[in-house]
Amino acid sequence: MNLFYSNFSETQDEIVVNENDSKHIIKSYRKNIGDIIKFTNGDGLLAEAKIIYKGKKIKVKILNILKKKREKISIHIAISPLKNPSRFEWFVEKATEIGVNQITPIVTKYSEKKKVNHERLERISISSLKQSSQFFKPQINEIENFSEFIINNKEQKIMANLKTKKFLKKDSIVSNTVCLIIGPEGGFSDDEIQEARDNKVTEISLGENRLRSETAAIYGLSLIKSIIS
Secondary structure (H helix, E strand, C coil): CCEEECCCCCCCCEEECCHHHHHHHHHHCCCCCCCEEEEECCECEEEEEEEEECCCCCEEEEEEEEECCCCCCEEEEEECCCCCHHHHHHHHHHHHHHCCCEEEEEECCCCCCCCCCHHHHHHHHHHHHHHCCCCECCEECCCEEHHHHHHHCCCEEEEECCCCCCECCHHHCCCCEEEEEECCCCCCCHHHHHHHHHCCCEEEECCCCCCCHHHHHHHHHHHHHHHHC
């Protein structure tokens, strides 16, 4: 299914498609007036629409809208920004494909980078959403400090830690809102590990191999998805 993105609502009758997608629809897919195309708003809506105007920006009339249901368990991932931005962008792309609900960049003691390009990550997430025919785009949050995040976040938190031998099991997940925390490749500091323990964060091992942060994140997300499926 060829899927396009637009921030439309349930009560909307028409969509004006952005110039880039309009060009793609007309040139790559050779669509014309009267043809049917599908859109998601990234929040569970799927619209079937007919092209009614063709120009630099095409206009479509919404014929019907379906509302998709979210999975019962919400998955949030908090991860340290990576020194190489392209690797972090790759992670956002793959996390969107997997179907996470939220992504929060967190700054830890050993984080090599303290900021991310939020606007670019949004674009990458939307592109991945369309490519993988997802109906829910993850919420990409502003960057947070590790300590503040640990204290303020009220979800069940699961932290990957090289210093533990405990593996993720089905009975490890005791909430419908789960947050996986992944540190930088230098790992978490002793103080951060203790702070996580003081705030009842569940520690898990992702195996003996030292994984890159983005690899650990995708592996951890895949484990959680396989357990809750």
